[in-house]
Amino acid sequence: xxxxxxxxxxxxxxxxxxxxxxxxxxxxxxxxxxxxxxxxxxxxxxxxxxxxxxxxxxxxxxxxxxxxxxxxxxxxxxxxxxxxxxxxxxxxxxxxxxxxxxxxxxxxxxxxxxxxxxxxxxxxxxxxxxxxxxxxxxxxxxxxxxxxxxxxxxxxxxxxxxxxxxxxxxxxxxxxxxxxxxxxxxxxxxxxxxxxxxxxxxxxxxxxxxxxxxxxxxxxxxxxxxxxxxxxxxxxxxxxxxxxxxxxxxxxxxxxxx
Numbered sequence: 001x002x003x004x005x006x007x008x009x010x011x012x013x014x015x016x017x018x019x020x021x022x023x024x025x026x027x028x029x030x031x032x033x034x035x036x037x038x039x040x041x042x043x044x045x046x047x048x049x050x051x052x053x054x055x056x057x058x059x060x061x062x063x064x065x066x067x068x069x070x071x072x073x074x075x076x077x078x079x080x081x082x083x084x085x086x087x088x089x090x091x092x093x094x095x096x097x098x099x100x101x102x103x104x105x106x107x108x109x110x111x112x113x114x115x116x117x118x119x120x121x122x123x124x125x126x127x128x129x130x131x132x133x134x135x136x137x138x139x140x141x142x143x144x145x146x147x148x149x150x151x152x153x154x155x156x157x158x159x160x161x162x163x164x165x166x167x168x169x170x171x172x173x174x175x176x177x178x179x180x181x182x183x184x185x186x187x188x189x190x191x192x193x194x195x196x197x198x199x200x201x202x203x204x205x206x207x208x209x210x211x212x213x214x215x216x217x218x219x220x221x222x223x224x225x226x227x228x229x230x231x232x233x234x235x236x237x238x239x240x241x242x243x244x245x246x247x248x249x250x251x252x253x254x255x256x257x258x
Contacts, residue, residue, distance in 0.1 A: 028093045035092055035150070045154035049092050052166060053147045057083040059109070059168070061120045062138040062188030073257060075135045075189055077117060079110040079165070081145055092150060097159065107161045109147065123170065134229040138188055142171035191226040192239065193253035195219070202253070204246035208233035215246040224253060 027037050027047060035051035060082070063075040083091070088105055117132065124141045131137050147163035154160070195202040195218045202222070204215045208230040218224075223239035234253065238244040 026095050030090050047152050049150040055083045055087045056144050059143040060140050063135050065189035081107045081109045109165045144169045193224045195222040196254050197252045208247045
């Protein structure tokens with residue numbers, strides 16, 4: 001009886017190990033690289049690699065939304081790295097991948113909380129005052145990075161790429177083209193508001209002043225995306241017509257979850 005149980009357990013473990021490696025033939029490793037395939041998990045389309053990868057490109061920092069224990073929407077910092085198009089050859093690749101953004105190669109290199117903002121303050125050359133004050137916007141810095149623990153997985157019908165940041169070096173400029181971004185995995189948080197005023201409409205203005213020219217009047221419940229804050233005013237674009245932009249007073253909009 002014991003031998004039978006042991007045999008069943010061995011078969012189960014063998015099947016589990018086989019499942020982890022079922023898609024390994026779909027992986028193409030960079031030529032001459034020390035990167036190795038560590039694990040494949042077909043359940044969530046995850047491929048995990050080990051080995052350091054050196055890349056040149058653009059590092060960005062921006063805000064991602066999450067919910068705390070009380071259900072309140074809060075923001076944390078996140079670093080994204082966009083490799084130059086000629087650097088993609090140094091990354092592990094999947095021979096077949098049906099996801100729309102599979103070739104974007106945007107890499108989430110670190111998830112920071114607000115206490116880790118010192119790195120951002122030191123490394124990035126140009127940081128607008130609104131970036132930390134209002135937790136808005138995206139800042140950029142050309143860089144050379146060394147990454148490890150490269151992982152790709154599927155979530156919300158898009159392919160994500162993550163890696164551990166081993167070291168980083170600033171570049172003065174980056175003239176080579178970057179890999180184009182696409183898919184929900186590329187998005188930092190966006191702040192969405194709906195218009196609301198007692199008289200039924202909100203003025204969209206050319207400047208953050210009550211006396212400035214009115215671009216158009218917006219009915220209540222119009223969706224707006226905030227671009228940046230200017231004291232008591234928001235510079236926004238219409239959610240359905242992003243080419244239409246202007247200022248609205250923050251007392252006439254209500255933030256919504258998006």
